[in-house]
Amino acid sequence: MKTVSPFREINPQGDQVLVRFEGADLMLPRGENLAGALLVAGVMPFRHTPVSGAPRGPYCMMGACYDCLVEIDGVTRQACMLQVTEGMEITMPAIRGGADA
Numbered sequence: 869m870k871t872v873s874p875f876r877e878i879n880p881q882g883d884q885v886l887v888r889f890e891g892a893d894l895m896l897p898r899g900e901n902l903a904g905a906l907l908v909a910g911v912m913p914f915r916h917t918p919v920s921g922a923p924r925g926p927y928c929m930m931g932a933c934y935d936c937l938v939e940i941d942g943v944t945r946q947a948c949m950l951q952v953t954e955g956m957e958i959t960m961p962a963i964r965g966g967a968d969a
């Protein structure tokens with residue numbers, strides 16, 4: 869889902885690359901932090917919790933909370949620990965049950 873973002877890009881003249889989030893095309897700044905770039909693009913939530921289905925998005929931005937989990941090419945990853953690269957196919961992680969995070 870895409871919303872109006874309260875965040876602003878640091879370098880709007882920088883190199884932009886095409887990525888997809890849940891099937892939507894997004895132009896994001898190459899090499900920037902993926903979680904930050906998705907927030908600037910207005911993407912929220914990044915995932916839903918397995919038990920309650922509550923929406924989640926980046927919180928700590930340092931790899932501790934796991935609220936920024938996304939699925940890239942079938943692998944669940946922390947968006948705050950990745951850089952934007954061209955052609956990323958990003959989806960919300962599939963809910964497979966287990967403890968609520």
Ligand code: FES
Pocket residue numbers: 903925926927928929930931932933934935936937946947948949
């Ligand atoms: S925002 Fe907390 S682990 Fe990524």
